[in-house]
Amino acid sequence: MRLLILGGTEFVGRAVAEEASARGRRVTVFHRGRHAAPPGVAELLGDRTADGGLDALEKAAGDGGWDAVVDTWSGAPSAVRDAAELLAPHVRHHVYVSSRSVYADPVPAGLDENGPVVDASPDDESGADYARAKRGGELAALAAFGDRALLVRAGLILGPHENIGRLPWWLLRVARGGEVLAPGPRDLPLQYVDARDLAGWTLDAVERGLGGPYNVVSPPGHTTMAELLESCVRVTGSGAELRWTEPETVLAAGALPWTDLPIWIPPGEAHDALHQGDVSQAVAAGLRCRPVAETVADTWAWLRGLGGEPPRRPDRPRLGLAPEKEAEILRSADR
Known part of the structure; x- marks a missing residue:
């Protein structure tokens, strides 16, 4: 080809x-x-x-x-x-x-x-x-x-070479250690695709001559917020403590889903829209998604090999919660 x-x-x-x-x-x-x-x-x-x-x-x-x-x-x-x-x-x-x-x-x-x-x-x-x-x-x-x-x-795409900054932000934040604001609920289901799985499926589809639209993202609930963030703690070896915080507390403090806390969207219509899509057609056409632990570990290995700031697209805003804002939310959650 x-x-x-x-x-x-x-x-x-x-x-x-x-x-x-x-x-x-x-x-x-x-x-x-x-x-x-x-x-x-x-x-x-x-x-x-x-x-x-x-x-x-x-x-x-x-x-x-x-x-x-x-x-x-x-x-x-x-x-x-x-x-x-x-x-x-x-x-x-x-x-x-x-x-x-x-x-x-x-x-x-x-x-x-x-x-x-x-x-x-x-x-x-x-x-x-x-x-x-x-x-x-x-x-x-x-x-x-x-x-x-x-x-x-x-849908949501993660993996090595990510230039948006979602998973890289979480990995770098967890790597700093200490108490980490973890937006709940812990079992919040996530739907995403590793860029390498997207690439593999796409090439298979081309070789088979497929046409038309396909939703290419993992099945709903492929992982959860807890599995994702706990994987970040394991691969970085930072000993960070995840402080799970109710969505209401996070939102009341003014933290923005998706931007201040990348990947995370609280339960509701927006979450259903992003993380509950039907992907049965792509799965039937051969889509296979690797475990989240592998995506996290490989992304961390890539980040460590950069020796500096991860790449970031200039047409996208910088993501992540400011340290002082995170500390403020954690203090409010203790009250």
């Missing part, structure tokens, strides 16, 4: 590139040159948002093309459209890594791929609204490739 990845140097795109290379596939990554490409892949340089930014891609496509392309773009859908239109005559299969965020609110527990989606356009040039940007990207892929387009609707 000849595989083209638009991006391919960070997180999900990198996981796909590394997995494809490990399988002996011929991998080409098209990127802006801001980050080192994985070893052993061919590189094309260009900025898809600039005038003439697809020139290198167009030339390479004319020299033979590829069996499949994987696009992880999360900005303006027009960038997905332009690349897809250019590649359609030269590529057999298109994979767009989308998101379960495309489903229209309210998103009930158990929603499958047939749920209603947000209104969007493949011609949107702003990409400011994440849900509409991802849906617009889907529409762009479908317009150019039809049933040759696979829409990978991921």
Whole structure:
């Protein structure tokens, strides 16, 4: 298989590139040159948002093309459209890594791929609204490739090379030791996917010629907040003490779910929307998810090997609870 990845140097795109290379596939990554490409892949340089930014891609496509392309773009859908239109005559299969965020609110527990989606356009040039940007990207892929387009609707993605900062923040916080605010309940179920499992399933799906939308995230309850944070304590060896705190106390103190306390969303509609999606179609198509302890351990090993700050996408806010705010909440929980 000849595989083209638009991006391919960070997180999900990198996981796909590394997995494809490990399988002996011929991998080409098209990127802006801001980050080192994985070893052993061919590189094309260009900025898809600039005038003439697809020139290198167009030339390479004319020299033979590829069996499949994987696009992880999360900005303006027009960038997905332009690349897809250019590649359609030269590529057999298109994979767009989308998101379960495309489903229209309210998103009930158990929603499958047939749920209603947000209104969007493949011609949107702003990409400011994440849900509409991802849906617009889907529409762009479908317009150019039809049933040759696979829409990978991921949810929460964790694992090595994460550049959002969710699991890295928890690992680094736990590694500092002491009392750690652990937002409850302990048995709060979590639904996520390791980027490497996402990559493996995606490549399998391409080889099988699958098309259409798939929710690609672990089955609901694959792990819990307790399993996740206790794994962080074990792998860091910090001896940190997890102070489990009721959601009401955390929220009353003004701590924000998802941003101040990454990954965590208290029980309710928002939690059901993110952590209770129907993934039976992807599971039937071969999705297998590794244990959370493995994801946590491998992410910690990667962080320790960096020798500095973990990477962070400039278009995403910095995550995590300030130490003084954490101490304040823990004091209030003692009262």
